[in-house]
Amino acid sequence: MDPGVIDLSRLQFALTALYHFLFVPLTLGLSFMLVIMESVYVMTNRPIWRVITRFWGRLFAINFVLGVSTGLTMEFQFGTNWSYFSHYVGDIFGAPLAIEGLMAFFLEATIVGVMFFGWNRLSKLAHLIVTFLVALGTNLSALWILIANGWMQNPVGAQFNPETMRMEVSDFGQVLFNPIAQAKFVHTVSAGYVCASVFVLGISAFYLLKGKYAGVAKRSMAVAAAFGLLSSLSVVVLGDESGYALTDNQKMKLAAIEAAWHTAPAPAGITLIGMPDTVARTTRYSVEVPWVLGLIATRSLDKQVTGMSELVLKAQERITSGVIAYDAVQKLKTNPTNVAERARFEAHKRDLGYALLLKGHVADPRTASPQLIAATAWDVVPNVGLMFWSFRIMAFIGFYMIALFATAFVLASLRRHDSTRWFLRLALFSIPLPWVAIELGWILAEIGRQPWAIEGVLPTFLAASSLSRGALWTTIFGFTALYGALAVIEVRLMIASIKKGPFEHHEDPQPEPGPIPATPLVA
Amino acid sequence: MFDYESLRLIWWALMGVLLIGFALTDGYDMGVAALLPWVARSDAERRMVINTVGPHWEGHQVWFITGGGAIFAAWPFVYAVSFSGFYLAMFVVLASLILRPVGFKYRSKRDDKAWRTRWDYALFVGGFVPVLVFGVAVGNVLSGAPFRLDSDLRSFYEGSFFGLFTPFTLLCGLLSLAMLVLHGSAWITLRVERGPVHARAKLFGMIAGLASIVLFAAGWAFVAFTNLGYRIVSTVDPLGQSNPLRTISEPFAGAWLANYGTHPWMVVAPVLGFAGAVLALFGIGRNSEALAFTGSSLSTVGIIATVGLSMFPYILPSSIDVHSSLTVWNASSTAKTLGIMVFVTVILLPIVLAYTSWAMKVMWGRVTSEDVRTNVDFY
Numbered sequence: 001m002d003p004g005v006i007d008l009s010r011l012q013f014a015l016t017a018l019y020h021f022l023f024v025p026l027t028l029g030l031s032f033m034l035v036i037m038e039s040v041y042v043m044t045n046r047p048i049w050r051v052i053t054r055f056w057g058r059l060f061a062i063n064f065v066l067g068v069s070t071g072l073t074m075e076f077q078f079g080t081n082w083s084y085f086s087h088y089v090g091d092i093f094g095a096p097l098a099i100e101g102l103m104a105f106f107l108e109a110t111i112v113g114v115m116f117f118g119w120n121r122l123s124k125l126a127h128l129i130v131t132f133l134v135a136l137g138t139n140l141s142a143l144w145i146l147i148a149n150g151w152m153q154n155p156v157g158a159q160f161n162p163e164t165m166r167m168e169v170s171d172f173g174q175v176l177f178n179p180i181a182q183a184k185f186v187h188t189v190s191a192g193y194v195c196a197s198v199f200v201l202g203i204s205a206f207y208l209l210k211g212k213y214a215g216v217a218k219r220s221m222a223v224a225a226a227f228g229l230l231s232s233l234s235v236v237v238l239g240d241e242s243g244y245a246l247t248d249n250q251k252m253k254l255a256a257i258e259a260a261w262h263t264a265p266a267p268a269g270i271t272l273i274g275m276p277d278t279v280a281r282t283t284r285y286s287v288e289v290p291w292v293l294g295l296i297a298t299r300s301l302d303k304q305v306t307g308m309s310e311l312v313l314k315a316q317e318r319i320t321s322g323v324i325a326y327d328a329v330q331k332l333k334t335n336p337t338n339v340a341e342r343a344r345f346e347a348h349k350r351d352l353g354y355a356l357l358l359k360g361h362v363a364d365p366r367t368a369s370p371q372l373i374a375a376t377a378w379d380v381v382p383n384v385g386l387m388f389w390s391f392r393i394m395a396f397i398g399f400y401m402i403a404l405f406a407t408a409f410v411l412a413s414l415r416r417h418d419s420t421r422w423f424l425r426l427a428l429f430s431i432p433l434p435w436v437a438i439e440l441g442w443i444l445a446e447i448g449r450q451p452w453a454i455e456g457v458l459p460t461f462l463a464a465s466s467l468s469r470g471a472l473w474t475t476i477f478g479f480t481a482l483y484g485a486l487a488v489i490e491v492r493l494m495i496a497s498i499k500k501g502p503f504e505h506h507e508d509p510q511p512e513p514g515p516i517p518a519t520p521l522v523a
Numbered sequence: 524m525f526d527y528e529s530l531r532l533i534w535w536a537l538m539g540v541l542l543i544g545f546a547l548t549d550g551y552d553m554g555v556a557a558l559l560p561w562v563a564r565s566d567a568e569r570r571m572v573i574n575t576v577g578p579h580w581e582g583h584q585v586w587f588i589t590g591g592g593a594i595f596a597a598w599p600f601v602y603a604v605s606f607s608g609f610y611l612a613m614f615v616v617l618a619s620l621i622l623r624p625v626g627f628k629y630r631s632k633r634d635d636k637a638w639r640t641r642w643d644y645a646l647f648v649g650g651f652v653p654v655l656v657f658g659v660a661v662g663n664v665l666s667g668a669p670f671r672l673d674s675d676l677r678s679f680y681e682g683s684f685f686g687l688f689t690p691f692t693l694l695c696g697l698l699s700l701a702m703l704v705l706h707g708s709a710w711i712t713l714r715v716e717r718g719p720v721h722a723r724a725k726l727f728g729m730i731a732g733l734a735s736i737v738l739f740a741a742g743w744a745f746v747a748f749t750n751l752g753y754r755i756v757s758t759v760d761p762l763g764q765s766n767p768l769r770t771i772s773e774p775f776a777g778a779w780l781a782n783y784g785t786h787p788w789m790v791v792a793p794v795l796g797f798a799g800a801v802l803a804l805f806g807i808g809r810n811s812e813a814l815a816f817t818g819s820s821l822s823t824v825g826i827i828a829t830v831g832l833s834m835f836p837y838i839l840p841s842s843i844d845v846h847s848s849l850t851v852w853n854a855s856s857t858a859k860t861l862g863i864m865v866f867v868t869v870i871l872l873p874i875v876l877a878y879t880s881w882a883m884k885v886m887w888g889r890v891t892s893e894d895v896r897t898n899v900d901f902y
Binding site for chain 2: 061062065066068069070071072073075076078079080081083084086087090091092093094095097098099100101102103105106107109110111112113114116117118119120121122163164165166168169170172333465466467471474475478479482486489493497
């Protein structure tokens with residue numbers, strides 16, 4: 001494989017996935033906030049809540065459409081750019097994607113048209129149900145995508161079949177109830193809820209700072225404060241560390257995040273800050289808090305957090321064992337009924353993927369020297385510096401969000417959220433932060449999985465399609481130009497809609513004159 | 524419950540159902556988009572046309588996405604080989620399809636003539652280009668694609684982007700265009716008020732219907748009289764594990780007509796392709812829009828089914844390697860995955876059809892110039 005093609009394929013996937021995920025979190029969260037707002041409208045029958053729902057619904061629509069468009073690319077990119085991956089794990093990985101389409105995306109996309117166009121064609125309650133179904137669909141969609149992604153991090157319920165040269169499903173239940181997928185789902189949708197809450201909070205704050213649309217802004221802010229506080233707590237407390245003890249790669253991720261070069265005695269301390277040095281394999285200037293990491297990662301006082309050097313030694317053993325499986329597979333290719341080779345394969349098959357790591361250095365893994373195996377074992381360490389810093393920035397933003405929403409909640413409870421100007425400014429300038437944290441979260445998850453496309457099964461450099469650099473540059477340039485133009489248009493339309501304000505159409509009631517009546521706080 | 528052979532047949536049929544579902548629903552959205560600048564002149568007219576599909580295109584597009592996911596799940600070889608092989612064509616399709624949602628949604632956001640005209644042409648591209656390329660792609664599938672699999676079953680594609688365009692594949696592209704422009708015209712006549720737009724849609728429908736019949740017949744002539752077609756020369760085990768290297772194929776002129784000899788009932792599909800188009804023309808002429816739309820739907824079902832039935836059991840033959848062709852018997856997922864996916868689809872697809880019909884019912888009615896002026900929810 002041409003290493004240039006692999007790097008370009010990774011670049012394109014990263015660009016298109018990170019871009020897609022600029023729109024998804026807002027869709028995930030705002031859809032449920034629309035449900036809350038519209039529920040208040042249906043329960044109280046006050047027209048202001050209809051205005052509020054329709055206003056945020058318009059912004060939802062502008063954002064939704066780009067999430068849908070860029071999702072198209074994602075559905076097909078496994079085939080276009082990662083065709084060996086698609087062949088190798090399609091038997092397992094394809095199913096959640098197909099079910100996502102059938103169960104979730106059909107629902108959300110079919111019903112969303114009725115949500116936008118059906119305001120005057122449905123009863124109030126029916127329209128609320130429609131809005132709820134859109135929210136349900138978007139969130140179910142995330143569930144199935146994260147089941148697929150979780151399987152890449154922890155490929156349970158599947159085995160390699162030498163007859164078909166691919167992984168095949170052995171237990172679909174394990175794929176569905178993969179604990180890593182469950183943790184990821186909760187973490188990811190909660191992050192989406194936080195994102196939408198900050199969006200609503202910040203734009204409402206903007207209106208209050210300008211002294212405009214106070215009725216809409218105050219009420220929207222109250223919804224955002226309550227929903228945001230719950231979600232920001234959920235995103236941090238139910239972060240996805242819970243799965244970090246499960247597989248060798250997940251342990252490696254944790255070790256890389258902590259720049260833990262060696263196993264420390266239990267319970268391990270957490271490194272708050274420091275300078276990881278990947279050449280000397282040590283961390284300089286580190287500030288540690290004792291015990292905390294052991295508690296978070298192992299939920300115990302006596303279990304160790306394994307360091308990178310120890311995990312590399314384990315990888316070295318697994319490569320050696322994998323070479324035996326690899327040799328057996330080559331022999332089974334010519335004679336599928338060879339019983340002795342079949343037995344050797346069965347004994348070592350769980351390490352087959354590790355032997356494939358050698359293909360990055362030598363054409364035939366069976367010819368690798370012990371020195372090469374020892375050197376290759378270090379391939380299982382991801383980019384420590386990137387992991388270390390991404391995590392710290394993400395986690396810092398996570399805690400900041402809790403503080404922001406706790407403040408918002410207190411101010412809203414005291415009914416002072418419309419007049420505390422420093423807070424309104426803070427809320428406005430916090431708008432980009434959840435997006436930063438979310439994108440870093442994905443970088444952490446996907447860079448942390450390297451060198452694997454499928455943890456322990458298929459290295460990334462073997463997963464790509466056999467394309468030319470020219471073809472890849474064409475599509476990278478094409479997607480960048482198209483996505484760049486759409487991003488500019490999207491942001492401009494968003495800003496124009498925000499400036500236009502909630503009272504876009506003459507049929508909407510005008511802002512109430514005089515002081516706004518007290519609002520029931522909803523949650 | 525089912526054996527591996529039946530499961531493969533069921534999933535071959537379900538792949539057809541999903542592709543036909545895509546063509547029947549999103550097909551008219553694309554046909555409408557391809558017609559937009561020509562069938563409607565003023566902004567009010569264009570908004571009328573756009574709003575006939577406004578509430579539905581989002582859901583319809585999911586047929587494409589689900590089709591992609593289902594091919595991934597049930598026919599991983601097909602998913603891997605075809606999309607990586609037709610790489611740049613796929614990029615062109617995706618880029619034009621991406622223009623479509625934003626075109627629908629963003630066009631009406633600014634009351635500015637230049638802005639709206641630009642989006643009208645973006646919508647045109649979003650309809651015209653994918654429909655043409657899908658047809659060309661089907662033509663390439665019928666001709667065989669230049670790919671080979673190595674012993675690890677990694678696929679290598681040895682063709683180029685411009686190599687995709689041959690007289691036969693272009694013919695297929697034009698047929699696809701005619702078929703879905705007919706379908707789109709029929710939809711417009713069904714859903715806009717009678718007036719200038721309605722009259723133009725009828726005219727385009729007439730032209731597309733006639734073109735559809737001529738091109739479909741020309742396609743048959745190509746299949747009958749040129750050297751298209753492949754046949755299997757090794758033994759086939761419909762219950763065997765999926766490994767394409769174990770099947771040996773050879774090019775065989777006229778092979779794409781052989782199935783109609785062994786299974787005469789299959790003739791239903793091409794007959795439907797022609798008869799549907801005739802019915803549509805009849806409906807347009809008689810001013811019976813429902814009949815026209817029924818006809819264009821039946822024609823679409825017939826034409827797509829013809830492709831699948833003619834090639835059976837091939838799904839994607841290789842034009843350069845006798846050991847690499849993908850068939851129903853060598854390119855599927857495991858029986859376990861196929862079984863789970865049949866179960867899931869049998870439960871979920873009727874639910875999808877139910878709420879799609881409900882959404883259609885809620886939004887039903889002819890779009891009038893009055894609606895365009897007064898309905899604030901409209902694009």
